[in-house]
Amino acid sequence: MNQPAQRLACYQDLFDLPEHIIGEIIHGQLITQPRPASKHARTSSILSGELTTAYDLGRNGPGGWWILFEPELHLAKHVLVPDLAGWRRERMPKFPDSAYFDSAPDWICEILSPGTARIDRAVKMPIYAEQAVSWLWLIDPSLHTLEVYQRQNQHWLLEHTWQNDDVINAPPFADISLQLADLWLPV
Numbered sequence: 700m701n702q703p704a705q706r707l708a709c710y711q712d713l714f715d716l717p718e719h720i721i722g723e724i725i726h727g728q729l730i731t732q733p734r735p736a737s738k739h740a741r742t743s744s745i746l747s748g749e750l751t752t753a754y755d756l757g758r759n760g761p762g763g764w765w766i767l768f769e770p771e772l773h774l775a776k777h778v779l780v781p782d783l784a785g786w787r788r789e790r791m792p793k794f795p796d797s798a799y800f801d802s803a804p805d806w807i808c809e810i811l812s813p814g815t816a817r818i819d820r821a822v823k824m825p826i827y828a829e830q831a832v833s834w835l836w837l838i839d840p841s842l843h844t845l846e847v848y849q850r851q852n853q854h855w856l857l858e859h860t861w862q863n864d865d866v867i868n869a870p871p872f873a874d875i876s877l878q879l880a881d882l883w884l885p886v
Contacts, residue, residue, distance in 0.1 A: 707728075708724045708728055712724070719733060720732070721780055722778075730818060732814055732815060735810070738840040746838070747766065749877055750766045750785070764786065765785060766783065767785070768782070769781070769783075772799065772803070774830045777826055781809055805834065806832070808838065809836070811839040812840075828853055832850060833871070834848070834870060840882065842862075845862075845882075865879045
């Protein structure tokens with residue numbers, strides 16, 4: 700039996716979602732998920748605070764970056780919302796006038812959860828490589844791991860994996876040390 704043709708998602712579909720739903724358009728499909736759970740939110744909040752202080756504000760760190768929580772990226776035909784993203788100010792000296800960014804970040808961080816890990820790894824990672832994002836971090840709050848990937852020849856190369864309570868100096872933010880255990884919910 701023939702399947703009815705699916706219509707491609709459009710930008711208006713994102714505005715039609717309930718406020719508690721995050722939407723992305725990937726390969727023409729509307730992908731939705733609820734707001735992050737507590738482990739995910741904790742990890743994202745702590746990491747954002749550490750990197751924003753040192754790299755965006757330049758306090759006890761080198762500065763020179765814009766670090767943003769859940770920015771809306773319009774990359775080719777995709778509308779993506781990574782958990783965190785960063786642009787070197789030399790590449791993006793000022794913010795765009797629009798509510799979204801159409802230039803690829805230099806760094807993206809995805810916080811993995813059971814509901815997002817497959818899409819983050821199998822669908823979004825190749826798009827980020829295709830769009831020339833230089834660095835990608837994948838953090839799994841349940842497994843207590845941080846994987847750092849560097850883009851080389853349009854593919855991802857695993858640079859390093861940290862776990863549990865390791866002290867990290869992870870590129871591209873190797874100028875400061877982070878205690879990985881600070882990202883996890885206290886036990």
